[in-house]
Amino acid sequence: MDKNSTSKVISFLNSSIKKGEIPSKEGKLLLAFYTSYQKTVGTIKDVTPIFLTFLKLMIKQFKEPYPFEPYHKQIRKPFDYYQFGKDFVRPLIDRGASSISGKERLREISEHLSQGHNAIFLANHQTEADPQAIFLMLEEEFEILAEQLIIIAGERVITDPLAIPFSMGCNLLCIYSKRYIDHPPEKKHKKQLHNRKTMQLMSELLKEGGKCIYVAPSGGRDRRNARGELEIAPFDPKSIEMFYLMAKKSKIPTFFYPMALGTYNLLPPPETIQVELGEERSLNRAGVHLSVGPQIDMEHYPGMDHPDKHLRRKSKADYIWKLVHDDYQKFPR
CATH class of the missing domain: 3.40.1130.10 (Glycerol-3-phosphate (1)-acyltransferase)
Structure with a gap:
């Protein structure tokens, strides 16, 4: 993966934390998770699209937590x-x-x-x-x-x-x-x-x-x-x-x-x-x-x-x- 793709994910994550869309504690965990995911599979696949999707799903959860039934x-x-x-x-x-x-x-x-x-x-x-x-x-x-x-x-x-x-x-x-x-x-x-x-x-x-x-x-x-x-x-x-x-x-x-x-x-x-x-x-x-x-x-x-x-x-x-x-x-x- 090139540096532009990596910076795109990190920039989006940092921006979401700054805007309060993702709490800072979870932000740190997500950064570590992304770093590990990118390091593991980034050489065989561009992980940017799916990880950005994941971050957007996370933001949606923080804004409106899904009410799981038993x-x-x-x-x-639709998704x-x-x-x-x-x-x-x-x-x-x-x-x-x-x-x-x-x-x-x-x-x-x-x-x-x-x-x-x-x-x-x-x-x-x-x-x-x-x-x-x-x-x-x-x-x-x-x-x-x-x-x-x-x-x-x-x-x-x-x-x-x-x-x-x-x-x-x-x-x-x-x-x-x-x-x-x-x-x-x-x-x-x-x-x-x-x-x-x-x-x-x-x-x-x-x-x-x-x-x-x-x-x-x-x-x-x-x-x-x-x-x-x-x-x-x-x-x-x-x-x-x-x-x-x-x-x-x-x-x-x-x-x-x-x-x-x-x-x-x-x-x-x-x-x-x-x-x-x-x-x-x-x-x-x-x-x-x-x-x-x-x-x-x-x-x-x-x-x-x-x-x-x-x-x-x-x-x-x-x-x-x-x-x-x-x-x-x-x-x-």
Whole structure:
């Protein structure tokens, strides 16, 4: 990218901050984000048009924040936020170093959906760009599935200004995760009520049938341990059991599949969990990997005969986590 293009984005950003259209705190984050994005993909694509579009979407949000409902349907008109999110993330993905496995399962899932059945992916989660990475990996052969996918997302994707334009292009069921529900304490009850409403909406969606849902039972992103090794975060037994019971209650055939994602290098999360909004984003161009394993038998698993129901549920969660973990370990390093 030439210097004129770079200065055009920076000038627009500085002008927007000066006019009060973008708060100074977010302005600094946006400058760092732009610098990282331009450095990462600027040699293969002129990032000026799409980043200026992103800044204009940000200004629109600061002026008039979008009122997300507990169940948000992706916005395709008059502006196509779904396509915008894909186009923004696309140059970050090195297609030659990427892989997708389990296509026969994806075809199987597409058939289930066409029959009015449901499918739920129990997956790990690594970056804020996971939804767009999934969309891009599916778009060549499974575009309809990508467009139908409903993401179970934490509230940060609808409250962090930098994430909102991307979230508007997703089908979202938004919940407050256990990591953040107590912060701040005075809002805990309100957050709990929101979560109950969201779960009721998901129950209604499953009863309608033909729904495909992605959920990360860990409740957060995978991170590196003290030795610097990337670990698949453990799955929460209560989360898995809740989805399973809701699926049974729907009376609609619902099929569970393990999904392993390898997207960490695109946009590594902070080393520690941040309660406050406003994390810096550091981007990389990298291969991404997606794998969908065989359908999970939710009734039969190691430890299913244990007399303690809590240990049975933990055994199920650990079993499903291992399915995802083992598929993840097969990804190229």
